[in-house]
Amino acid sequence: SCLPMFHISAMTSLVSWSITGHCVNLCNDLKYFYRDLGAMRSDVMAVVPVLLKSIYSDVMKGRRDRLNGLCVLTCGAAMFDPKILSDMMEKGFFVAQMYGLTETCGDGIINYEQDEKHIRAVGRPDDHAEYKLDETGEICIRGGCVMLGYYKDPAATAEVVDADGWLHTGDLATMDTEGYVTVRGRSKNMLLTASGQNIYPEEIESKLNNMPYVSESLIVLQKDKFVALIYPDFDDAFAHGMEQSDIEKVMEDNRNELNLQLPAYCQITKVKIHFEEFEKTAKKSIKRFMYQ
Secondary structure, three states, X not given: OOOOOOOHHHHHHHHXXXXXXXXXXXXXXXXXXXXXXXXXXXXXXXXXXXXXXXXXXXXXXXXXXXXXXOOEEEEXXXXXXXXXXXXXXXXXXXXXXXXXXXXXXXXXXXXXXOOHHHOOOOEEEOOOOEEEEOOOOEEEEEOOOOOOOOOOOHHHHHHHEOOOOOEEEEEEEEEOOOOOEEEEEEOOOOEEOOOOOEEOHHHHHHHHOOOOOEEEEEEEEEXXXXXXXXXXXXXXXXXXXXXXXXXXXXXXXXXXXXXXOOOHXXXXXXXXXXXXXXXXXOOOOEOHHHHO
């Protein structure tokens, strides 16, 4: 585990794995990830997208030995690129997707399926609580796992837990006939176009982040046009002898390739290069409000 201990996935991993007799290896800083992984063999790891992308890069470039036997990945905290998940499964990894919140003590939705049909879903709800999608498509959870409330903040508690005890997660999703839930994005991140289309930027970003020399990205709406803010993988690009003009051309090529995969109403009209990493929260999520 190398997630912060206030993160529910890190906390539950530490408790659940240790009480079942497993040895839990801890890495307290991502910059020491490979050093610690090499020193402490680990079979299972809970990962967020930035970690998975690094692991994926090693596997696809034939550097799997750096992972020191790692073979099971539990994915949570954000949306993952289904192609990366599929490729990892084909390479022999067992990939489990999980959906839960600190407000529900980690209880949530799990996907153990290892097939293309269900790869985009976070899974089906377990039987420990009640789940529903409200009229807006927001995931709501009710049961003994739901928190009593935010500490000494009844107003904030009332904003997310309604009078009937349903916790409103802020995550928008769809559910298929088999009960598999696919998260579309955060309701507060949803972009509304002048034509009335609801766009979930995380879905576009997950595709863009898997394109050549893209480290991370943000999709923003500017003057009713979609713009991709991209922080390129400069180290990799420079290692391949590329100059800034080459990087800019690759990003434009990525934009054109991405637009072939997108409906006309959400295609990207412009790319803007960021020369520094985006500001992050403690959970390694981009602070979107800074770039709107």
